[in-house]
Amino acid sequence: MADHRDDAPDAYRELLEQYERLTALGGAQGVLSWDQQVMMPEGGNPARSKQLSVLSGLNHDLMTDDVVADALADLEPADCTDERAAVVREIERQHVRAERVPRDLVEEISQTSSEALQAWEEARENDDFEAFAPYLEELVDLKREYAEHIDPDRDPYAVLFEEYEPYIDLETAERVLGRLREELVPLVEEIQASDADLAAPFEGETFDADAQEAFSRDVLDALGYDWERGRLDTSTHPFTAGNQFDTRITTRFSEDEPLDSMMSTVHEFGHAQYNLGLPREEYGTPLGEARDLTVHESQSRLWENHVGRSTAFWERFAPTLREQFPALADATAGDLYEAANQVYPDNLIRVEADELTYHMHIVLRFEIERDLISGDLDVADVPEVWNEKMDEYLGVRPETDAEGCLQDIHWSHGNFGYFPTYSLGSVLAAQLYAHAAADIDDLDATVADGEFDALREWLGERVHRHGCRYTTPELVEEATGESYTADYFLDYAKSKFGDLYDL
């Protein structure tokens, strides 16, 4: 196949040149933000906020520059091969959104987010929602204003949602979330009524943080993380950041909850593997960028849930765990598998949730943020509504806001519309894994043998190497030969948890 850059018209070249600069600038923003969360001394925030805000403004300037508008106007459809058309589609989409928003607003959102991040960290530590509330109010207002600039005639939440998932519409997202709630709530009720008594070898024990880190590194080695292009660090909230040359993972270690860091390391590995699998020669074009958050989350969830919470995975790692942690000396692979899949409706924390109740945490956040943006809910009422919904969906009420509406970082970043992509991605993970399992000879056995190459290659071939060549629905078609569907996830959930809980 010819390279999309060969013999390209001038307008196309100019477009790519500007986008290469945008990519580099975006990468710089990513490094500054990683540093802010992982390395920066706490006093650094005033300068860092300013740096990030200036970079946002420059990013906006580059994206709205006449060079982009002119190049887009000059390009003839006849000039565009499929690949070029994909590049143009992605740049044009971002350009059209950006040019509707004033640069001042972009800088203000960035500046406010940096300040809000620090306020959130302190508020969470002190369980003091009121200290965070003014920042949240400001961010809600700013983001509503932002959405109105992009399209004053549409639901602002739908406009914001497109920032994270541009090709699956909000109606589809709502339908999927609705179906998850509908089918998972009865399943969780059946589980609660079940007599099954799952092993809990981690319970009541403590686990040395250094040993946890060593184990995380062993797992990353085994999964095939490329340390020459990556790092593992700790941060308040685990995340992944980077590109095909350098993608870094963070995790956190709680001595009481070692499963938390194990699973979160595997989760972030999935994100990192996606970035690292993007074509290197396409760095700086949309073909070298990850598709949006649904697909990104499908990669992390596939590794976390379908690999990391599988019997095969625990068969592979049980001996290492027994060796590294005296408290687990008698734990069988089956015990560990059960522990990793215990359903806890009374768990308050999203990132510690099991595969089923997880989606109730998402539904709750989705409903709250949608109402915040529409103006149907005041910031001051968020704690109360949060606690009521927890009670309604999971039968448990947080005693503190730190364990309630202050637990997640997203709103302090102004990321309203982000949460639903977690569920959309989990659903896609199941669909992709089912196809991988159909294509790869005895996939479970390869996992139990610690051989992850076949799965990594399948994902690289079907998903990673395409970058933004396809829209989300097209990519699902390309990877699986069929449309996006929640069927696989629901089948998987019912079958897995049916077996575990003797339903």
Add this chain to the structure above:
Amino acid sequence: MADHRDDAPDAYRELLEQYERLTALGGAQGVLSWDQQVMMPEGGNPARSKQLSVLSGLNHDLMTDDVVADALADLEPADCTDERAAVVREIERQHVRAERVPRDLVEEISQTSSEALQAWEEARENDDFEAFAPYLEELVDLKREYAEHIDPDRDPYAVLFEEYEPYIDLETAERVLGRLREELVPLVEEIQASDADLAAPFEGETFDADAQEAFSRDVLDALGYDWERGRLDTSTHPFTAGNQFDTRITTRFSEDEPLDSMMSTVHEFGHAQYNLGLPREEYGTPLGEARDLTVHESQSRLWENHVGRSTAFWERFAPTLREQFPALADATAGDLYEAANQVYPDNLIRVEADELTYHMHIVLRFEIERDLISGDLDVADVPEVWNEKMDEYLGVRPETDAEGCLQDIHWSHGNFGYFPTYSLGSVLAAQLYAHAAADIDDLDATVADGEFDALREWLGERVHRHGCRYTTPELVEEATGESYTADYFLDYAKSKFGDLYDL
């Protein structure tokens, strides 16, 4: 005193607004570069080079923007108080230089430097000058071209030197370096002929790297490093980077040469203390920026040589060292003082050099880089010329280029004209310290007591808080009441080493 921003004319406000963006962007470049040297996995370079190059280009765009030219043109002298005049002087100087240089060249220099940095690291490791030579040639050509754009009628090396020290001319620098050579060479010869036998408690022992790090942290605690605005990490080449909110130090630990990391930590502390002492409310204006490299180096050398290599310092830290390192159990403060001041003309490495022969290392680099830029010396001949000069000035020839012309990072950054500021700064350090000692009651006793507040405050008051309010010569006048002079340094050197070596 009225704030320079109060009731300022519009042109002045616009100038400041643009400079604030420039400062933030420069800060972002600093973080990316720190990360590249301290945290980045090795595979990350292709993306990082591009990011840094794009940021350089944007920096250039902002500096050459019409906003700056128009504001400068619109400002009436009558509008300018002394402080405003200083702000305008600094921005205008940078603007005039920048607008003469094409942006493409700026980006190319940045991109080439990033690539050269990696090539240098590998070349040094493999002792393979030829692998680095093409990068060095390219950087010499690019930097010569850069200087010619700024002023085709002047010595290009003098133009480059101004990048690092804009207010002391090259003739002055040459005169100071000449005087150092003239007076230090005979002193070193006398020392070599002396029968004095200085204590060498570190020799032949090894020192655990973790214990060295613990000691470095103890020293930084005692000196008063503000950890809420700083970090200590390791890198190939120790350096300091940051601003008044966040300034980070790096060092390195060699098990054979613990003095190396101890003194380099104290050195970098001096740099950090300068940045952290800049006025916070002036972040984003030249009044909140450090004066150039002569003054910066005066701060690091003052702490390294006048504090760190003093008898008082070793009195304070001898007990800690004896406790932390069994090999030093019998070392007295006097032994440690002698060890820290041993003159080794046969030492090959600049950053490990004693206070006297250090300047011969600088003279050598200065002569070589001046000839490289003028075209009188080919890159291919650098190793031979280097080795000959080492023989001539210090009576020793490196056996490898790794210990010779590949030892320093500067040329791989394209930083030609930087080295002389090390000697200029050492000279200024002695001048400042003499005045501090005259002003502070029994300064030596405070150091021996581990009380560094008085010295920190003196430097803060006399130097740090002024930012770029004054030119270099003005700042020296302001701090000491007299002109810049090498007298203090030479007196200090003769007296200190005369005592040590019974001359």
